[in-house]
Amino acid sequence: xxxxxxxxxxxxxxxxxxxxxxxxxxxxxxxxxxxxxxxxxxxxxxxxxxxxxxxxxxxxxxxxxxxxxxxxxxxxxxxxxxxxxxxxxxxxxxxxxxxxxxxxxxxxxxxxxxxxxxxxxxxxxxxxxxxxxxxxxxxxxxxxxxxxxxxxxxxxxxxxxxxxxxxxxxxxxxxxxxxxxxxxxxxxxxxxxxxxxxxxxxxxxxxxxxxxxxxxxxxxxxxxxxxxxxxxxxxxxxxxxxxxxxxxxxxxxxxxxxxxxxxxxxxxxxxxxxxxxxxxxxxxxxxxxxxxxxxxxxxxxxxxxxxxxxxxxxxxxxxxxx
Ligand SMILES: Nc1ncnc2c1ncn2[C@@H]1O[C@H](COP(=O)(O)OP(=O)(O)O)[C@@H](O)[C@H]1O
Ligand SMILES: [Mg+2]
Numbered sequence: 001x002x003x004x005x006x007x008x009x010x011x012x013x014x015x016x017x018x019x020x021x022x023x024x025x026x027x028x029x030x031x032x033x034x035x036x037x038x039x040x041x042x043x044x045x046x047x048x049x050x051x052x053x054x055x056x057x058x059x060x061x062x063x064x065x066x067x068x069x070x071x072x073x074x075x076x077x078x079x080x081x082x083x084x085x086x087x088x089x090x091x092x093x094x095x096x097x098x099x100x101x102x103x104x105x106x107x108x109x110x111x112x113x114x115x116x117x118x119x120x121x122x123x124x125x126x127x128x129x130x131x132x133x134x135x136x137x138x139x140x141x142x143x144x145x146x147x148x149x150x151x152x153x154x155x156x157x158x159x160x161x162x163x164x165x166x167x168x169x170x171x172x173x174x175x176x177x178x179x180x181x182x183x184x185x186x187x188x189x190x191x192x193x194x195x196x197x198x199x200x201x202x203x204x205x206x207x208x209x210x211x212x213x214x215x216x217x218x219x220x221x222x223x224x225x226x227x228x229x230x231x232x233x234x235x236x237x238x239x240x241x242x243x244x245x246x247x248x249x250x251x252x253x254x255x256x257x258x259x260x261x262x263x264x265x266x267x268x269x270x271x272x273x274x275x276x277x278x279x280x281x282x283x284x285x286x287x288x289x290x291x292x293x294x295x296x297x298x299x300x301x302x303x304x305x306x307x308x309x310x311x312x313x314x315x316x317x318x319x320x321x322x
Pocket of ligand 1: 116141143147148149150151153179180181182183186207211212213259271272
């Protein structure tokens, strides 16, 4: 008798500036899931946030393919946890701290992971270009604390751009971060696992615009990808080591893509983690694993397995004190 197929709910869309990106990632995942093993149920979350919640209870595992606030920040993970359905990727805490660039960077700093200097600003606080310039130098990067896909991110060289960039970032969040510019190559590393995560070979993003902006990412194809990244072996190993340490420090599970800057002198600075990285057929996360010897459908099998493992482990925890 054929083995019963596992029902996988692919949750996508969502109330986020990255709604469209999510649709493309979900399409790819739905296509790549092995139909001999899985029965796939696409569950779309509208831009208003509405979705058919009863669909969630009908499946064996949920695969959240949502980027940005509400999807990647622990909100939906909390709902799934309460629903007692296994789901792919980081739980509530890992999702929340991985999404918030301010909290993320403070945790990384505390763990001794090299990161650039930054200042956090809330919407009720005043700021002064002169003071920031003295502390962080020029140019600066200004971004919403909770966002992705370079939405609301600006590179700033003078006071006029500074004021504009702050306004822009505050459109997306009530908290923003101002960072020193790091002059380095952008190297990305995919991480996979729960308790003993593995790191893929690193790849490089070479943006042919001012920086790896939203336009470069999705509109103009303003970048090229180099896999493996053309960096010396010892640097590549260090990038992998830092990627795993970042993943663990931030309480992540399942998957994550850790993005770093590698300076000319070999110094590495971790920029961020993405707990639900882009997953289209040209996205870095699946491509890095493919280049590391794990084909996409096997990668999805493993992510589903990890979701079930984590769920079963948590189910064993005592919830009473008798
Ligand atoms: N401190 C920095 N120094 C140099 N470039 C930066 C810095 N911060 C961001 N960038 C550029 O902006 C892009 C988007 O910033 P990032 O922090 O990755 O935000 P997002 O979460 O939106 O991807 C990066 O890929 C990089 O090209
Ligand atoms: Mg990024």
